Amino acid sequence: MQNYLAGAVPYPEQFANLYRQKGYWIGQNLSDFLQQSASQYAENIAIFDAEIEINYQQFNQWVSYCATHLYQHGLRAGDKAVVQMPNCYQFYVVFFALIRLGVLPIMSLPAHRHAELNSFFQQTGAKAYFCADFGAQKFDYRELARKCQAVNPELQHIFVLGDQAEFSSLADLLQQTAILEQAINPSSADQVAFLQLSGGSTGIPKLIPRTHDDYLYSVRESANICQLEQNSRLLMVLPAAHNFSMSSAGALGIFYVGGAVVLGTDPSPETAFHLIRKHQVTDACLVPALVRPWMDKARKDQDDILSTLRCLQVGGARLPDTVATALIQEFNVKLQQVFGMAEGLVNYTRFDMSAEQIIHTQGIKIxxxxxxxxxxxxxxxxxxxxxxxxxxxxPYTIRGxxxxxxxxxxxxxxxxxxxxxxxxxIREDGCxxxxxxxxxQINRGGEKIATEEVEQALVTHPQVRLAALVAMPDEMLGEKSCAFIAWQTQDNEPSAIRRGMQLRQYLKDYGLATYKIPDRIEFIEQFPYTAFGKIDKKVLRKQVEAEAV
Incomplete structure (x- = not known):
């Protein structure tokens, strides 16, 4: 394969030919993908952002304006750019403008800080950085830009949404201009389009090269599986750059069918429920940690809003069976479980599956x-x-x-x-x-403990809101298990020690093997989370390891 991105592993030619023959890869790049939707759905609203409504024709025009301005700033095909922006329409304009220009976006999340950002610049030699001025808790991304630029001389262009300080204004990139033909130079469909990030909870995220062909196959099939249509309106409260948010079926799935993305600035039920009503949202996607607060709010207010959704997708981590059951039986939600990875493979429960399959499995492959x-x-x-x-x-899983x-x-x-x-x-039914x-996985004296199994048992207890099981060092057994518990308090609550004893008895009665019952139980007010919205077990392990010293 000619001109394939240096440092990326291409698909072997025999597999690439097979995927083309079967119609998985159709030779379309992401720039043409958007232009096709802009032509077919020109007047449809593509994005709702605060008080702004953007139709497909306008969206596509802004992308071309942005690509031209970036070309005039000196960016060229083959360059790389780190994109770290909040949920805003400018995120999508910048992403597609870079694609249209032939520049590779690197999809950073708002929660990433200097360690991650500096690693991305050092690995890629990225020449540009896109950010907002401030983020959550008034975090100043401009200061982050200064630190990265000081040690990465290749970083020449910094574009800031809001107060740009000494940097370039991102808003200026969307101003109308004469479109330069030489600025429109997207890579071919078989080439790497952008670099996504691994979602692991340990270490610096690894960079995942996704080609136009492989990614768009996943997007098209996901949109079909999720039964998205022109009238679909997807609420986006997870970070827009997350792979789940992008393609499962995500914003790109919505753009494929001519629907609309409704952008939310935070995932709180107060914000989300308001947007659901205001924009008649049909679909929403969440990680499991956000589901409980939505359920609690709906239950407290006796609000039937969750049942108004055509579909609630939950992915990023396994949804506890008890929560899945409550969503379906108590809240009358049409639930779809999603299990996938930015590296490729995605599984979905299907709408025609039984309630048992939707509750207890993560579905089947695309x-x-x-x-x-x-x-x-x-x-x-x-x-x-x-x-x-x-x-x-x-056909959409990377080779390296x-x-x-x-x-x-x-x-x-x-x-x-x-x-x-x-x-x-894998069950007999293929799920x-x-x-x-x-x-x-915890190796307790030779006995292997799958953490998910124990966590699933723990959250069946009516007062356990969330549970995470991690390994802790032990001289005799090598490892023991420690369960961190978010507990729903009640009147006349027993002591933590007594609660722990009750939980262990509960697990014994549940039928869990003795060696799987946690050796230690810690009650916690607030779990630490990774940038991808998963419980950060690395932090929990460090806590128990420090206490063991």
Whole structure:
């Protein structure tokens, strides 16, 4: 493959040809994708942002204006740019303008700070950075830009939404201008379009090279599976740059069918419920940590708003079965579980599945050519229904991280299967059930504990709001387990020690094996979260490790 991004691993030619022959890859780049929607749905509203409504024709024009201005600033095809912006229409304009210019966006999240940002610049030599002036808790992204620019001389262009200080105004990029033909130079469909970020909870996120062909196949199929239509309105309260928000089916799925994205600045139920009513939202996507507050608010106010949604998607981590049951039975929600990864493979529960399948599984894969292996610790296949390590390859799963040869040697098999790090089991009906992460698997004196299984048992207790199980060091057994619990307090609450004793008895009565019952239970007011909205078990492990010293 000519001119493939240096440092990225291409698809082997025989697989690329197969995916084209089967119609998965259709030779369309992301710039043409948007222009097709702009032509087909010109007057439809594409984005609702605060008091602004933007139709597809205007959206597409702003993208071309922005690409031209960026060209005039000196950006050229093949350059790279870090995009770290809040949920705003300018995010999508900048993303597609960079694509149209042939510049590769690097999809940073608002919660990333200097360690992550500096790593992205050092790995890629990115020449541009896009940000807002301030974020949550008045965090100043301009100061972050200064720190990164001081140690990364390649970073020449900084565009700020809001008060730009000494930098360039991002708003100026959207001003009307004569479009320069030489500014319109998107890469071909078989080339890397942008760099997405891995969603792991440990270390600096790895860079994931996604091609136009592979990503748009996932988007089109996801939109079909999710039954999106022109009248679909998707509430976006998760970070817009998150892969879930982008493509499962996400904003790109909405743009594919001519629907509208409704942007929210925060995921609180107060903000979200207002937007749902104001814009007659049909679909919303959440991570599990946000579902409980929405349910609590609806229950407290006796509000039936959740039942007005055509679909509530939940992904990013496994949704507790008890919460899934409550959504369906108590709140009359049309639930869709999503299990996927920015590296590729995505599974969905389907709307025609049984309630049992929707509650207790994470659905089935997108494509018949999504190859899935479930292997034991010795890389041997496990029996149907048994827990093992998930490996996959397929028409939208990468063959390697960007600039990461050593890591790729560990994360990919010689024949191209990606070791996801997930522990799963495949049921007789083909549905996948997520049982945890292999790095989170606890080895208690030789007995393996899948953290997800224990967490699922814990949250069936009526007073357990959230639960996370992590390993803690032990001289005799190597590792023991510690459960962190967010507890729903009641009147005449017993002591923490007594609550812990009650929980252990509850798990015993539940039928959990003795070695799986947590050795230690800690009650916690607020869980730490990663930038991707997952409980940050790295922080919890550090806490118990520090106390063990």
């Amino acid at each position: 494509s018949e050519d999504d190859e899935i292996l479930v292997l034991d610790d010795n890389d041997q296949p496990v029996a149907i229904g048994q827990i093992g390590h998930l490996l996959t390859r397929g 991280y960007y600039q990461a040869a050593e890591h790729n040697a560990r994360s990919f098999t010689p024949d191209g299967f990606y070791r996801t790090g997930d522990l799963v089991r 996948i059930v997520v049982e945890g992460r292999s790095k989170e």
